[in-house]
Amino acid sequence: MQQFCLTLSLLFVLTTLSAQATLRGSITDADNGQPLVGATVLLKNLGRGADTDSLGRFRFSDLDPGRYQLQVAYLGYQQLELQEVLVSAGKEVVLDIELEEAPTSLTTITVKGSRTAQGSVSPNLLRLTQEETLRFPATFNDPARLAQAYPGVVGADDQANHLIIRGQSPLGLNWRLEGLEIVNPNHTANAGTFSDRSSLSGGGVNAISSQLLEEGRFYLGTYSAALGNATGGLLDMRLRTGNNEKAEYTLQAGLIGIDLAAEGPFRAGGASYLINYRYSFTGLLTDLGAQFGNEDIRFQDLSFKFLVPGAAGSRLAVFGLLGKSSNVFLPPTDTTEWGTEKDLYNTIDFSSEMATVGFSWTRPHQEKGLWRLAGAWSGLRTERLALAADLPAREWDNLRQEKTSLQISYRRKLLPFGSLTLGVEMLRLDQRVAREFPLLLEGLLDISSDIYQVSPYLDWRFQVRKVLLQLGARTSFWANEKEQKTYFEPRLSVSYLASAKNILGAEYGVSTQAPSPYTPVFRPRKAQQASLFWTYLLQADRKLTLQVYQQQLSAFTGQAARSEINQLELMQLATPGTTRGRTRGVEASLQQFATGNWWYVLSGSIFDARYENTNGDWVKTRFAHDYAATLTLGKEWSGLDRKGQFNRFGFNVRIQYNGGLRAAPILLDNSRAVRTTVFDYDTGFTQQLPAYFRTDIRLYFQKNRLHWSSMLSLDIQNVTGQQNTAYTYYDRLLDAVNTRYQLEFIPLLSYRINF
Numbered sequence: 001m002q003q004f005c006l007t008l009s010l011l012f013v014l015t016t017l018s019a020q021a022t023l024r025g026s027i028t029d030a031d032n033g034q035p036l037v038g039a040t041v042l043l044k045n046l047g048r049g050a051d052t053d054s055l056g057r058f059r060f061s062d063l064d065p066g067r068y069q070l071q072v073a074y075l076g077y078q079q080l081e082l083q084e085v086l087v088s089a090g091k092e093v094v095l096d097i098e099l100e101e102a103p104t105s106l107t108t109i110t111v112k113g114s115r116t117a118q119g120s121v122s123p124n125l126l127r128l129t130q131e132e133t134l135r136f137p138a139t140f141n142d143p144a145r146l147a148q149a150y151p152g153v154v155g156a157d158d159q160a161n162h163l164i165i166r167g168q169s170p171l172g173l174n175w176r177l178e179g180l181e182i183v184n185p186n187h188t189a190n191a192g193t194f195s196d197r198s199s200l201s202g203g204g205v206n207a208i209s210s211q212l213l214e215e216g217r218f219y220l221g222t223y224s225a226a227l228g229n230a231t232g233g234l235l236d237m238r239l240r241t242g243n244n245e246k247a248e249y250t251l252q253a254g255l256i257g258i259d260l261a262a263e264g265p266f267r268a269g270g271a272s273y274l275i276n277y278r279y280s281f282t283g284l285l286t287d288l289g290a291q292f293g294n295e296d297i298r299f300q301d302l303s304f305k306f307l308v309p310g311a312a313g314s315r316l317a318v319f320g321l322l323g324k325s326s327n328v329f330l331p332p333t334d335t336t337e338w339g340t341e342k343d344l345y346n347t348i349d350f351s352s353e354m355a356t357v358g359f360s361w362t363r364p365h366q367e368k369g370l371w372r373l374a375g376a377w378s379g380l381r382t383e384r385l386a387l388a389a390d391l392p393a394r395e396w397d398n399l400r401q402e403k404t405s406l407q408i409s410y411r412r413k414l415l416p417f418g419s420l421t422l423g424v425e426m427l428r429l430d431q432r433v434a435r436e437f438p439l440l441l442e443g444l445l446d447i448s449s450d451i452y453q454v455s456p457y458l459d460w461r462f463q464v465r466k467v468l469l470q471l472g473a474r475t476s477f478w479a480n481e482k483e484q485k486t487y488f489e490p491r492l493s494v495s496y497l498a499s500a501k502n503i504l505g506a507e508y509g510v511s512t513q514a515p516s517p518y519t520p521v522f523r524p525r526k527a528q529q530a531s532l533f534w535t536y537l538l539q540a541d542r543k544l545t546l547q548v549y550q551q552q553l554s555a556f557t558g559q560a561a562r563s564e565i566n567q568l569e570l571m572q573l574a575t576p577g578t579t580r581g582r583t584r585g586v587e588a589s590l591q592q593f594a595t596g597n598w599w600y601v602l603s604g605s606i607f608d609a610r611y612e613n614t615n616g617d618w619v620k621t622r623f624a625h626d627y628a629a630t631l632t633l634g635k636e637w638s639g640l641d642r643k644g645q646f647n648r649f650g651f652n653v654r655i656q657y658n659g660g661l662r663a664a665p666i667l668l669d670n671s672r673a674v675r676t677t678v679f680d681y682d683t684g685f686t687q688q689l690p691a692y693f694r695t696d697i698r699l700y701f702q703k704n705r706l707h708w709s710s711m712l713s714l715d716i717q718n719v720t721g722q723q724n725t726a727y728t729y730y731d732r733l734l735d736a737v738n739t740r741y742q743l744e745f746i747p748l749l750s751y752r753i754n755f
Contacts, residue, residue, distance in 0.1 A: 019646055019704035021087035024059040025095030027052050027072060031411050031419040032370045033313060033362055036099060039074040044081075045595070065089055065646045065704040066638060069541070069595050078102045083541055083593035086131050089646075090708040090754035091248050096241065101415060102463050121468065121495045121503050123533050123545045123589070125223070126150050128216035130240070135594070136632060137654045138696035138717040140256055140748065142206040143216030144235060149632045151547075151587035151603040152220055153233075154625065154658050156568060157726055158694075158717070158743040160192030162202035164623045165220060165233040166551060167583045167609025170201035170568055171516065172232020172527070177208070178319055179236055180405045181229060181427060182356050183380035187299040187325035190350050190384060193569040194727050198352070198382040198399045200516065201568070207301045207323035207354060211250055211261040211276040214240035221529040221551060222509040225457040225472025225491045226409065226423060231513045231527035231553065239305045239319055242274030254713075254750030255281050257299070266306075275304040280325075294332060299325035314363035321356040321378075341733040345388045352382040358405075368413040372423075375406040390675075390732075393438040401431040401517060418462025418469075427453040431517040439676040447520050452479045459491075468495040476512050480522050487512045487526065501537040506530075516564060519557045523578065525564065526554045541593040546586075553581035553611075560613040561664060561681040566622040581611040581621065600633035619684045625659035625692075634698075648702040653695065660689030663728060666737050671730035678730070689725045694718050708755035717746040 027039040035056025042049040043060060045068060050058045070082040077099040087093045128143040139145045144161035147153045156162035162170040175182055186203025190196050219227065219234040227234055247264030261276040283298025301323040308316045329348040332338065342348070358376030365371055379402045386395035409423030432448035457474040472491030477484065489512065495505040510528040515521065531549035538544060556564045556579045563579035585607025592600045609624040634652030641647050662685035670678040700713035718724075724742040731738040 019065055019089035019706055019709070020061070021063045021065045021089055021704070022059070022061050022092040023063055023068065023070075023085065023087050023095070024057070024061075024092060025097060026056045027058065027074065027097050027099060028056055029077075030098035030100045031413050032368055033315075033364045034367065036074050036077070039072060039077075039099070042071040042073075044069040044071050063087055065648070065709070067594060067596075070095075072097055072099065074099055076101055081540070083595055084129070084131060088702065088709040088754065089704040089706065091250070092243055092246070094241065094243060100461075101413065101419075121497075121535065122222070122493060122505065122507060123535065123547050123587075124220045124507060124531065126218040126220070128218055130210055130213045130215065133210045133213070134700075134711075134713075135634065135650070135652060135698070137652050137698035138715050138746075138748075140205070140715075141210035143213065143218070143237065144202065144206060146216070147218050147235075148656070149601050149603065149630055149654060151589050151605045151628075152585070152607075153218075154628050154656075154692075156202075156623070156661075157192030158724070160188075160199075160202050160204050161186065161206065162192055162199065162568060163233065163235075164625070166549070166585055166605075167607050167621060167624050168232040168551070168553075168581075169565060169621075169623055170199070170232070171564060172230060172513065172525075173201050174227075174230030174234045174513070176227075176234065176236040177321070177356060177376065177378075178239060178317070178358060178360055178374070179226075180358050180360075180374055180376040180407065181403055182321075182358075182376060182378040182405070183354060183401050183403055185237075185321060185323070185354065185356070185378075187301070187323060187352065188297065188327050188350070189352055189382055190327070190569075194729070195569055196348070196350070196386075197384060197397050197569045198350075199569040200401070203325075203352075204297075205256065205280075205299060205325075207299075207321060208237055208239075208303055209259055209261070209276045209278050209301065211252070211259055212239045212274055212303050212305065214238045221527070221549070222493070222507040222531060223491070223511075224470065225459045225474040225489070226407075226421065226425070228425065228455055228474055228476060228489065228511055229427065229453065229513050230511055231525050239303075240274065241307050241317075242272035242305065244270045244272035244307070248754065250276075250752065250754050252750060252752040253281070255748045256750070257281050258284065267308075270309045271307060273304070273306050275302070277302050294330050296326070296328045299323065310363075312363060314361065317360045319356075319358055319360075321354070323354045324352070326351040338733065340738065341731045344390055344733055345386050348384070348386045350382070350384045352380070354378070354380045365410070370411045372407065372409045372411075376404075378403050378405075391438050394436060395438065396434075396436040398434045399432075399517065401429070403430075404428040414462070416462075418460060421459040422457075423459075424454065424456045426455070427451075427514075429453070429514055433517040439674055447517065449515075449517065449519075449522070450480060451514055451522070453477065453514065455489075466497045468497065469493070476524075478512070478514070478522075478524050483522050485522075485524060487524065503535040505533045505535075507533075515557060519564070521557055523555055523557055525556050528552050541595040543591055545589045545591075547588075548586050549584070551581075551583040553583075554578070556581065560611065561622075561679075561684050563611065565611045566685065579611055581609070582618070583607055583609040594634070594636075597637065598633070598635045600631070602631050604629040613684060620662055620686075620688075622662050622664075622685050624685070625661055628658040629656070631655045646704040648700075648704075650698070650700045650702075652698040654697075656692065656694045656696075658692040660691050660725065661727075663687045663689060666728065666730055668730065668737060672735065675732045676730065689727070692724045693722050694724065695720050695722070708753060710751070710753040713750045713752070715748040715750070717748070718742075718744055721745045 188204035191204035217236040242263035250261040252259040263274040305319040327350045331343040356378040360374040384397040411421040429451040435445040470493040474489040512524040533547040559577040587605040589603040610618040632654040638648040664679040
């Protein structure tokens with residue numbers, strides 16, 4: 001009887017123990033990777049601090065689940081303050097933080113849940129964290145969709161994550177993984193396009209699960225000399241490191257897919273693994289016999305990262321991504337249900353496969369240097385087949401692209417003159433596109449190209465009293481089997497730390513980008529951008545940013561409206577000649593960090609995006625929506641329930657209002673003659689679609705228990721059911737110009753558990 005009572009007492013204690021969380025990590029020198037011994041780490045909202053040990057490590061155990069402000073300081077280094085650090089039960093938060101050495105610590109660099117202060121004062125670098133993808137409404141855990149909450153970025157279509165950056169075509173975006181250039185890492189790359197053909201800029205679902213994401217570094221046109229091959233922007237997805245002390249698991253099930261993630265140590269010395277497999281939820285239900293209308297959309301992906309520490313402070317990371325997706329359409333068997341020309345097709349079958357494998361190796365050199373060697377191979381294949389009884393032949397598209405990237409760099413401290421990085425980035429781009437299109441007399445298309453890029457660069461960062469300077473120079477050598485071209489790409493960033501609250505800055509950069517697979521001419525595109533910005537800290541967790549900028553585009557293949565400036569999936573064949581473009585704009589944002597019970601991001605932009613037509617006139621581009629405004633805000637309620645367990649409930653909303661995209665007039669008689677849409681490109685994009693308005697919401701409820709935490713969430717995209725115009729086209733079934741609308745009222749329920 002006594003033993004029975006003791007057992008009951010033990011069970012009662014275990015069920016009433018409050019959940020506790022762990023926050024730990026390491027502090028290292030950003031330039032040489034050496035641990036900083038004795039650095040001070042302070043949890044500001046608790047007044048609780050710790051010093052790093054002989055390996056630069058710190059640990060806070062037995063924390064209540066919730067949000068914390070983390071301040072890191074070390075004598076002679078720039079002080080760093082992380083504003084949005086969320087800890088929960090069942091999964092340790094591990095931060096590998098880097099500090100930059102500076103002659104004087106004049107101010108505190110305030111950032112979100114990021115691990116480094118490098119470039120943080122510039123509004124042209126957005127750090128999109130994993131925690132934000134789980135908090136902002138209708139992001140579908142995708143950093144590209146998350147970026148639309150900030151100024152200068154809007155989506156081209158609700159179905160996909162194609163990004164229009166400051167009025168530029170999404171083709172100007174460069175995708176990277178762990179700093180290395182890769183192919184388009186998105187499933188169903190035909191989603192959200194006018195022609196239902198594959199694009200190089202985005203897709204329906206990001207193939208890299210948020211379970212692995214540490215942050216997405218999103219550059220809006222100006223970046224360091226180490227980065228290139230982009231004219232619009234650059235999204236570098238950084239993977240977090242798996243837990244090197246204990247095994248942890250995550251299970252997530254929702255209407256997007258089912259994720260299974262595992263991480264932990266796999267040998268002594270701090271080595272760790274992190275792996276995630278995901279299978280689409282609709283694909284699983286279809287396998288079980290369920291039907292979702294006339295389309296079968298499915299995908300699956302596997303992503304991983306292994307980290308192995310070595311001798312003398314070296315670190316080797318191996319990472320990879322495998323993805324496969326398909327979209328098969330079959331028309332209704334009852335012809336009375338046919339509503340658009342899509343129903344004329346017996347089948348539309350789209351499929352894609354992608355793969356990426358890469359490595360990154362770093363090794364400190366003496367006490368002031370750091371070597372880095374990294375490389376990756378990535379490949380993409382997409383195919384679309386469409387058959388219709390009223391067409392004389394099939395519609396068929398095949399796109400193949402491979403990228404092999406290699407980087408070698410050496411960073412050296414030059415105190416009191418900052419740090420200097422010398423490096424070279426090499427890229428091989430092998431691509432081929434083939435097409436059969438029976439209408440518009442387009443006939444057969446088969447273009448292949450094999451392009452090489454070698455880009456040596458130098459990047460010098462230093463601080464002179466209140467001025468932070470970053471000077472960069474990059475020379476890009478482009479070559480194929482017939483031609484060679486050389487471009488000089490200077491980069492400059494200047495920030496004046498007027499006070500602890502005021503930062504003034506200016507940036508300038510030139511960059512080039514490889515021609516698209518659809519371009520038969522070897523001609524890299526070129527862009528240059530200049531900007532002025534001002535950042536004011538209203539409070540420690542609230543900031544205001546203003547920026548004005550100007551972009552100049554040149555050498556874009558094709559003439560006027562048919563040029564690459566105005567294309568997304570490159571439906572139009574490239575015409576001879578090149579086209580210039582320009583964009584001028586003003587951006588503003590006001591952000592309240594999620595340090596308390598509420599937060600918000602208010603952003604707005606006004607810009608003028610134009611290209612030069614054949615008459616020498618500067619006219620609006622296809623993507624010139626002129627203005628954009630977004631308000632994203634949220635409120636959290638947290639506390640202990642009746643059992644003494646910590647719970648958290650959140651309600652978040654995002655409201656978007658943008659100008660409409662533009663379209664060329666449709667020539668109805670010409671379209672009827674060839675039975676497909678014919679635009680009057682000679683006139684240009686003179687028609688503007690109606691303004692875009694959308695409201696999204698997200699509700700979530702998180703439980704924290706002794707050894708696990710869970711979150712139940714509901715996202716609703718376009719909660720008001722607003723009909724936003726996607727585009728107009730000639731419909732050969734209706735024999736009239738028809739309007740295609742974007743998505744309406746999309747609910748997404750998800751459940752996530754960490755243990």
